[in-house]
Amino acid sequence: MGRITLDQVTKSFGEVNVIPPLDLTIEDGEFVVFVGPSGCGKSTLLRLIAGLEDVSSGQIRIDGEDATDKRPADRGLAMVFQSYALYPHMSVRKNIAFPMKMAGVPEDEQKRRIDGAAAALNLTDYLDRRPGQLSGGQRQRVAIGRAIVREPQAFLFDEPLSNLDAALRVGMRLEISELHKRLATTMIYVTHDQVEAMTMADKIVVLRAGYIEQVGTPLELYRTPRNRFVAGFIGSPRMNFIEGETAAAKGAFAVGVRPEHIAASTESGTWQGKVGVAEHLGSDTFLHVHDTGLADVLTVRVDGELPVRHGDRIFLTPEEDKIHRFDAEGHRL
Amino acid sequence: MATQHSRAAARLMISPAVLLLLGWMLIPLAMTIYFSFLRYNLLMPGMEEFTGWTNYRFFLTDPAFKAALINTLLLVGGVLLITSVGGVLLALLLDQPFWGQGVVRIMVIAPFFVMPTVSALVWKNMFMNPVNGLFGHFAQSLGLAPFDFLSQAPLASIIGIVSWQWLPFATLILLTALQSLDQEQLEAAEMDGAGPLSRFFYIMLPHLARAITVVILIQTIFLLSIFAEIFVTTSGGPGTASTNLTFLIFLETPAALRRGHGLGRGRGRDHPGQHRRDLPDADDRQEPGRVRMTRGAANRPQIRSARADRTGAPPAAAHASGGRIWRKMKVGEE
Numbered sequence: 148m149g150r151i152t153l154d155q156v157t158k159s160f161g162e163v164n165v166i167p168p169l170d171l172t173i174e175d176g177e178f179v180v181f182v183g184p185s186g187c188g189k190s191t192l193l194r195l196i197a198g199l200e201d202v203s204s205g206q207i208r209i210d211g212e213d214a215t216d217k218r219p220a221d222r223g224l225a226m227v228f229q230s231y232a233l234y235p236h237m238s239v240r241k242n243i244a245f246p247m248k249m250a251g252v253p254e255d256e257q258k259r260r261i262d263g264a265a266a267a268l269n270l271t272d273y274l275d276r277r278p279g280q281l282s283g284g285q286r287q288r289v290a291i292g293r294a295i296v297r298e299p300q301a302f303l304f305d306e307p308l309s310n311l312d313a314a315l316r317v318g319m320r321l322e323i324s325e326l327h328k329r330l331a332t333t334m335i336y337v338t339h340d341q342v343e344a345m346t347m348a349d350k351i352v353v354l355r356a357g358y359i360e361q362v363g364t365p366l367e368l369y370r371t372p373r374n375r376f377v378a379g380f381i382g383s384p385r386m387n388f389i390e391g392e393t394a395a396a397k398g399a400f401a402v403g404v405r406p407e408h409i410a411a412s413t414e415s416g417t418w419q420g421k422v423g424v425a426e427h428l429g430s431d432t433f434l435h436v437h438d439t440g441l442a443d444v445l446t447v448r449v450d451g452e453l454p455v456r457h458g459d460r461i462f463l464t465p466e467e468d469k470i471h472r473f474d475a476e477g478h479r480l
Numbered sequence: 481m482a483t484q485h486s487r488a489a490a491r492l493m494i495s496p497a498v499l500l501l502l503g504w505m506l507i508p509l510a511m512t513i514y515f516s517f518l519r520y521n522l523l524m525p526g527m528e529e530f531t532g533w534t535n536y537r538f539f540l541t542d543p544a545f546k547a548a549l550i551n552t553l554l555l556v557g558g559v560l561l562i563t564s565v566g567g568v569l570l571a572l573l574l575d576q577p578f579w580g581q582g583v584v585r586i587m588v589i590a591p592f593f594v595m596p597t598v599s600a601l602v603w604k605n606m607f608m609n610p611v612n613g614l615f616g617h618f619a620q621s622l623g624l625a626p627f628d629f630l631s632q633a634p635l636a637s638i639i640g641i642v643s644w645q646w647l648p649f650a651t652l653i654l655l656t657a658l659q660s661l662d663q664e665q666l667e668a669a670e671m672d673g674a675g676p677l678s679r680f681f682y683i684m685l686p687h688l689a690r691a692i693t694v695v696i697l698i699q700t701i702f703l704l705s706i707f708a709e710i711f712v713t714t715s716g717g718p719g720t721a722s723t724n725l726t727f728l729i730f731l732e733t734p735a736a737l738r739r740g741h742g743l744g745r746g747r748g749r750d751h752p753g754q755h756r757r758d759l760p761d762a763d764d765r766q767e768p769g770r771v772r773m774t775r776g777a778a779n780r781p782q783i784r785s786a787r788a789d790r791t792g793a794p795p796a797a798a799h800a801s802g803g804r805i806w807r808k809m810k811v812g813e814e
Binding site for chain 1: 662664665667668669670671672673674678682683686687689
């Protein structure tokens, strides 16, 4: 009951082609994350599914039914906006009741659903407040509550956590994941933050300039990125890319090694360089190593206790079986 | 940091402004109240005497007072209703994307820059005049008898003219408010199943509430003192049909020579009708029988009033009782 299929969907604004022909299937109950740098068309894609933008050509099917020309309200989807888009002159209760009021749901049923959503989202004490009197996280929960009571076939989230501070973001991330486990409803989530994508998604769709670069589970994308773009985008800190002789020796135009797949030592190793900035996180330390002759800078994840300082000489050894090889066009070999 | 020293300095700094405000506003206000309790006649300086509430009693018991009060309320209420409803509708229209939007927006603001006197004269002579006016021509082309707006429906006509002047103001403020509405709210409402009407009443109108309040407050201040539009069109008539409080005060003070009148004193021996007949524009109020006046005749009163202005005599004073007083003054000076 929440299977969404995009069939050769395109979108252009005047001359500018934002989404080239695109096919994608989102299975019922999946948590799908659209991720990509800003301007890659991920929000546009979400708005096309929501019906807030008209497709230029192609077809959108929800549950096998053609929804391309349906009005947003008739598609059975609920959306949570980046700015929350709460109605400022209505109380929390009225905000949550609004979609039901528009749909003509009976009063007692409205009340039952509001109470249910409020209990699930810890909003019971705030039902009579205005959105202006709530904190960012509470507003976010009201927006989610407004989406839940519609009992939609799928939820659409448009960068919902980008206005929250770091601590709250982690908390809300968990809450949304938990909500998905409980409701088992299809969710489509747009973000530019690859950490959110990795932690929440069943399936990640990596987009660049409207094109789907790769679709897969978080670990598939991490282990076998299809090209250099995906390899660089997924994983934190970024993968190191080395071109030139070292890559040619392995029969590739470029090789990529993740920072966590390089062993560091003060005595011996394959490569050597000078320690630049060291970012101490406690559990780990990220070293930025210069003057290796391989790339401008290599990032290495080492144990938090490794005693190195700025300017020290350091030896690096990559794990051979974790090296990714790419050709000149950036495709995986 | 608000130390005692800085607070004292702040008081010192703002004191010139406060003193200026006192001088400019409080003293005239106090003097106005003081004079309103005097029998004060500019023709007999030094003869002022305290009369208690007499000036107020005279003004409030004036038979024209009740009519003027009702007219004022109708005028203000009517214009507010037309401009706020019309302003919201126009703002919604101008908010739509269409070709030439920028130019149209500027043109919509234009009526606000026309002087009230000028716009009222344009409406009176070019639109509402049953002989020369566009509306008259239009009615005749349809085979109907021209409607003499200013004598058949004087107050409604003035409400129309004033609304035309103030509609751009309301539109401008409301359009700005409408453009500040978060588009995501409208999209959210659309997703929530709200149609265009529901979106207007549940989302846009509450958002506009504050702007509408501002429009109503500012307009009320200016609409209570509408004068020029009445002066150049109907002169408050026929009878008291289009006399508002501001205009009644003007009628009660022939040439403002006897200051006490304007400050609340009754009209004494003079009858308002008498003044009104003396007004420069009185001839121009077209009774049904006089519709077919020649163009020259229709314009003459204005020419006369203009001449009266040039000679330095206030128009109302140039005739009858006011005129007599004025002439006496002149003689006295010589």
